[in-house]
Amino acid sequence: MLLIDDLATSYPDWRVSFNASLPKGEITALIGPSGAGKSTLLGMIAGFVPVESGRLSFDGIDLLPLGPAERPVTTLFQDHNLFLHLSVFDNIAIGLHPGLRLSPAQRAQVKEAATRVGLGDMQDRLPEQLSGGQQQRVxxxxALVRGKPLLLLDEPFSALDPALRREMLAEVARLACEQGITVLMVSHNPEDAQLIADRVLFVDEGRIAxxxxxxxxQNSDHPGLQRYLGHSHTS
Incomplete structure (x- = not known):
């Protein structure tokens, strides 16, 4: 269980406060207008955004005293943060060991992860030899090889064409199911939520509305959601 209890932070002209209880092993989609606070919530869970008040725990463990590296979290951003001087293989492998000292079993794990995202024959390439979509797949x-129980996705597939985007979402869903991973996914595309999410949180004006x-x-007549979806009325 990911417990988000009055988790709050503030900016000079804006304050956000979130409440949610998310079952372990489920995929939750965070949707809402730009600037609503979706990425801020992910940042607080990951430890990148300071928390002013509230509680945050996962599987009974209080996350707030832990630094980003100590939390059971992997975060995948729009900016995939690849090392430009490292090959595809090494960029994946660094998720297992920062010094790239891998056992044979770990090397096999890296190769399997590359194959699963469709890059099995590109493991020797450098990021500059890849398209933006291929870089996102690296x-x-x-993220797959790190094996952390909580995966945060902040629009990581935005550069992919629709077919590949659906394929990567399906891969995330398969991974979550196989490994019991809890996924929290920010998306500006409601179709993503309908494709793989067990649960949807609609974020509006700094809170989960x-x-x-x-x-x-389809079924809610919440005015904020209707505005976000571009509906003047419910169908």
Whole structure:
């Protein structure tokens, strides 16, 4: 269980405060307008954004005293943060060992992760030899090998064409199911939530305004959600 209890931070002209209780092993989609606070929430969970008040725990462990590296979290951003001087293989492998000293089993794990994201024959290439979408897939593969129980996705597949985007989302869903990983995914595309999410949180004006199954995207008459979806009224 990921417990988010009055988790708050503030900026000079803005304050956010979130409440949610997310079951372990589920995929939750965070949707809402730009600037609503979705990425801020991920940043607080990952430890990158200071928390002013509230509680945050995962699987009974208080996360707030822990630094980003100590938390059971992998975060995958739009900016996939690849090392430009390292090959695809080494960029994935660094998720297992920062010094790239890998056992044979770990090397096999890296190769399998590269293959799973469709880069099995590109492991010797440098990032500059890849398209933007391929670079994002390297970032996903690195997240896969880290094996942390909580995966935060901040629009990592935005550069992919629709077919590949769906393929990568399916890979995330398969991984979450196989390894019991809890996924929290920011998306500006409601279709992403309908494809793989067990639960949807609609974030509006710095708070979670609505939550439920993906059906709420069709069935809720919440005015903020209707504005976000571009509907003047419910269908």
């Amino acid at each position: 970032g996903l593969a690195r 609505l939550q439920g199954t993906p059906d709420i995207l």
